[in-house]
Structures are given as C-alpha cells and as structure tokens.
Amino acid sequence: MLAMLLKMNNICRSYTIKYMKKLQQRQSSMKTEQKNTKVANDVINYLQNIPEYTGLLENLPKSLLRKYRTPENMYLINKNTADKILNTLKPHIRPENPIIEVNPGMGFLSEKLITNLNNNLYMFETSNHFLPQLSRLKDEHPHKVECKVADFFGMWKLAFQDKMDNGNRIKELLGDLSTHDNNRIVKIIGAMPGLNFIKHLINNIVFHDMNNHLGKPDLFITMPGYNYEFLTDSQVQTGKHKSLPALFQLLFDFKVLGSVPKAHFLPWTYPPNIKKLSVMDECNMYLVNITQKDKLPCQSEYLPLLWYFFKPHVFSMSTKVIPMLEQWIPGCGVWLISGQDPPDTNKNISPGEDDAELPHMTIFTEFGDLTLKQKVTVFKRFVSWPEFEQSPFKVTMENNLPKFVLHLDDDGKDNIGTHIEEDMEHSDTEMDA
Template sequence: VVSARRVSRGRVKTLLPGEDASDATDPEITRVWERFPKILRRRTADPEHIYHVHSAAVELLVKNVNPTSEEALIFEANPGPGVLTKALLEAGIPQLRVFEKIPVFVGHLELLKEQYPSQLDIVREDFLRLASISASDEYGVTERTSQLLRGVPHLPWKNEPVVRVVGTLSRKKEVTFLRFLLHVLPQRASIFAVGRIDFLLFISGLEYTYITSTNKDLRRYRGISVLYKLFFDIQVIDKVPRRLFLPLPPKWKPKPNNVAVDHDNLFLVRLTPRSDLFELLTPPERLLELVFFIRQNMVKRTAYVIPTLEKWIPGCGPRLIHCGVKVFSRMGDLSPDQMLTLFQQFSALSEYQDSPFIAAVTREMREEDPSYPEL
C-alpha cells in the first residue's frame, strides 16, 4: 500500500526569484564540502553517488530506521562523510555495517570505529554495485555477496526483515541497483537468499513517479510501476530538498519532458518485500514468467489486452472474456492486481506451457543464465 503523509520542510530556506543557489547554501552543507572539497564541492547533474549530509535528511533517516529487532542489522550504503553513521551510532543502533570504498571517507569512518568498536563494522565495498558484485560471483571469480552478508542468519521468508539498508541513490544507482533488486527478488537470489531485506532510501523525483504512479495516469504508469507494487510494500515517508545533499546539483534545471517530475526534492521511501510474494503464483518459480509478461505487455500501454495475448495463444480471447477480461481493456488500464489476475488466467490456459510465450521466456532466461532449463 502506498501511503503519504504531510511533508514538513522545517527550517529549509526557499529560494527567492532571481536568487543564486550558491547564495542559499546551508552552513551545514558548507562545513562538509570544505572538509572534502575534491569529492563533494563540484556541482554535477549526474553524480555517481549522492550523500546525505544535512540534518534535515539525517534526522529523518534516524527517526525512521527502526530496526525490526535487536538482532537486526542496519546497512548504510555509501556513507561518505559519515554524518548519518555518527548519528545512528549516537542513537544507539547496536549493529551498523557501512559500505564505503573511497579511501578518504574510509579513513574518516575508521576514526568513528575507534569510538564505537563493537557497534560499527566497515566494509570496503560499494553496496550499490550489487549487480556487478553478483555477476562476478556467478562466474566463480569471487564470493563478494556472501562477504557483504557475513554473519547474517538465513531466515524463513515470512519472518521480519533481517537487514535494513539505508542510503541515498543517484539516478545512476537507481537504474542499476533498484532494477537489479526487481530482477533477483522473484528468484530469491543474491542478497535475498538470506530472507527479506528492506530498504529505506532517498530517491529522485523520476523514480518516485515510477514507484507511485497508477493506472489512472497512463503517461507515468510503467511496467516497473506494476512490478514495484506487486513485489514490495511501499511507504512514502517524506521529501527533502535536493540542494541539501552533496554534491550539489547544477544551478540550471533539467529541461521539462512529457512527464512532470519533481527535480527539486529527493523522496524518502521504505520498500519492504512482500511476505506473501512467493504465494502469488503456483509454483512460485512462475514469478519469472510474470515479470516477462508485465515487461512485454507494458511496452505499449495503449495496446488492447485480447489482441495482444492472442499473438501468444491464438484464439484465447473468448476464454479470457469468459473469465471477465473486458473486450476494450488496454494493458495500461490494468492495475497491478488486475495484471496479476490476467497472468493467472492466461497461464491457466491449456496451450500455455507449449506456447510461443514460454519459448520466449526460456530464451531470455537462458541468455541471462545458461543453466536455465530448456523446454
């Protein structure tokens, strides 16, 4: 369920017409970039990493981190200057594991480690490069994923999340990290092999539109919107101005496109894998087929449902109509639950297992994983 609450901007200053962004730079931001000028002071529209360094963001994260139990681990991805790291330790988080590769930041974090030796664990990895890490593991070159999760117990899927990942994502990391999560989650692979792991993340306005858009807004609604809602319980918590994160964005604003996007704020969301995820379909391995079904059919959201599915299984239209599918329904008109129901009806057809659809799924899966069984 996607929920939102009233946004509080607190003491954040609003830019006046004609005011230069640099004139409104918050003293907290200035103090941090003066300590790490080579890394953080340069403005950029497309940074590799974005760092939460201002109290407006840090206090919000600390307030909402809420470990599910005393045994639960908090992972902080790319802590950078360690502003949140210090705040979490001071708040009494019993087990905090941070992932940082940049040497100057690692050195600063090691000073915190001296103050909190039993609470803080430093791992010299970029957790947000999980796709690359998992790929190298699959080829047998490394075992880096298991190192990220060392000491984390394997728990039944319905248990409370065993790890909470906290971080701020640049657009580059959203595309690689979040898409990878959507890829491995239905397989219960990579980090999800240990059980449910949830995420407390600042994301861009663009990703926010994908996560929250519904079938009432065909311009913004995407296949990825359907996958997010089927795979995760989603909570939208708050938003914080982008100019309170480092590196600062450029003074010019992105050109508007056809989809209205809030580029001025980052949105704090909690993504928790659904406890009933592997009960949506029988057998649960069919989730991979569901992903392919959604991705293929949401490419053209204005396509009519019946003609589209008859390309996979000729003559299936009357049977689907008998099951309740409306004749003039378009793919983009379907809610996530309706899309799931449509797939359940489609996959229950007698021709399904021998259809070109299954052949296409198998072909794609084998391109990604040669060990995937052939038809």
C-alpha cells in the same frame, strides 16, 4: 508464416537500433560530464556562506563539488537533516535488526545511529576519501560497527558476476552480515540517486536467487521525488503500462516518511529532463520506506513468466488482449469471452478469490482497459491453460532472460530472441534511470 518471421525480424532490428542509439547518447553524456571537471561555483558559495558548513569544504573530495546529471552516489552533509532522518527511522527499527548504512561519507548520520541505537551498524562506503572518519567510528565502537570500502548499491554487478562463474563476491562483500535466512530483516539506509538497486531487488525476487545472502531488505532510502513518483505512478494501477513501475508495485509496499532538502546532499545535480517537475521535486528529496510484500502476485516459479509478460515489447496500453494472447495460444480468446476455462486448467496457478475479476472481454478489449490486478488475472488464466505448456511463450521468455540469470556457458547465446507483439509504435517508454 513468412510474414510472421519478417515481422519478428523487423522488431528485433528495431530494438537493436534503439539500443545502439541509447548507448551512443549515454556515451556522449558521459564524455560531456568528464570534460566538465570544474567545481560548481554555486556549490562552493553555498558551503562557504553557511556557518554550519565551516571547515567542511576542505574535507570533501572535488568530485562532490561538481554537478552531475545522474551521480552514482549521494552524500549527506547536514547534521540537522541527519537528526531528522534518525528521528524518522527510530520507530521502524527493532533491536534485533542489523543496520546497513550505504555511503555514510562524513559519518554524520552514522554517529547518531551509533549513539541512539544499540543495533549493529555495517557501513559500506564507496570512496576511500572518507575512510579515516569512518575508521575512527569503528575503532571507538569495535563490537558494534563494521566498515567496508565497497559499492553496496552496485552489488547487482557482483550478483551478475557470481552467477556467471559461481563466485562468492556477494558473500565476501557482506561478511558477517551474510545469512541463509531469507526472512531475516535487514534495515538499509542511504541516499539513492538512481534505480539500479531497485532493479536488483526486483530481479532477486523474480528469479528467486537463493544466493542472495542478505535476507529480507527493508529500505529507508532518500531518493529524488521524480524517481519515487515514477515507481509509484498511480496510473499504472488503472491502465497505464510501464514495466518497471508495474513490477515494483506488485512486489513492494512503499510509503513516503518525509522529505529533506536536496541541497543537503552532494553532489548536486542538474534538473532532470522531465516536463512536469514541481518545485517540491526540484528542492527536496523523499525519505521513503520500501519493503517486499509478504504475498507475491503469483507462485515464485511463475515470477519469471510474469516478469516477461509485463515487458514493454509483449504488450502496450493499446494492444488488444485477445488477439495478442491468441498469437501464443490460438483460439484461447473463447475462454476470455465466455469467462470460462478449459477443463484441464491448472488450478494451482489459475486466479483465486483474492484476484481481480475481469470485465466482460471482447476482441476489442485493450490492456489499457484493465487495472494492474486485472492484468495479473489475465496472466494467471493464460499460464494456467493446458495449451500454455506447448506455446512458444515460455521458450521466448527463456531466450530473453537477463544475462545475470544465465550461466557462463550460455554467455555466447543470442539473447535477442523473437517477440510476438503488435502496435510497437505505441509501446510505453520506460524512464531512463
């Protein structure tokens, strides 16, 4: 018992050290970008030497003329690309679907959406700089267009604050767009340089936030290819373990609709620190459609447990399945080896006909030997066993919930908790995005 406690303490200490190092790296990166306040010459030359951008330079804030490693927002500046995006989106939009355009900027795509579609358009712009152009569009189409200065892709921050103090920030942000109909489909269009909004959507599904107010988002997002390939990594389906891509692939359907030149969006970015970056990824952005699956991998009340089960500190590719599970439920390995379940198994959550069959399991079977669907099958069997309710797994999960899930009264609670795991040195590294 003492050895186990020492092991848990070392694991927690290791995670704290890693977190502090990552925080220091991010702070250092932010300071570097703050010092680099000069505009990028290649951006200026590009805008000055292409006729279709005549007069555009004077209408852009200097912040968009610099280069960043990971900008918070990106803006479309090319009308031809706006046409291409519109033509790609039109077959996917029905008349009853409200449309959200995130960071419309100069309004090039906005004008085409207004002219070619009869849908209501809700524009959420982060920068006050573009408000005059967008206000003009609203004044010209008062019954069809709404415009707000707000960080829509940052709404996960508002969701966190609402959860902490029972506020109404999300509802106020959405205004007339707010709904209690979770099946109302809303089309969201924008350029997304990072993954925070994807994480927000995952958390909304996993923790089934009933105060979502948005409905069912259907995203049409222009994003860097390396972000899309990270989320949709096919090796995750066949054994590779990465928490965010695994959850993304379990919860969403996705497809690439096309690609657009990366140079047609500002600000420009420095090449990412990725070893295998193709010319396609460097020069283009993917236009992708991301939609929540109609059928979730398990019942909604078990999704937080599934979320925790797939966290990197629970298991890695090299973690042996049975020894890991037996740390939570001693002696449960016999059920996996025999392929049988205890008599009192909870049939409401246990695997069904649509779940993947497990291979013959031994004490040497590793999680890397299982497909993504087979890992879900292991999870369902694990939580369906009668001993699960008395196991420490659920308590450990609750002690490690994200802060936004906890109420204000719980804010002072120690959320590091304890993690029972093995082979930490082999845990997969999540992409820092």
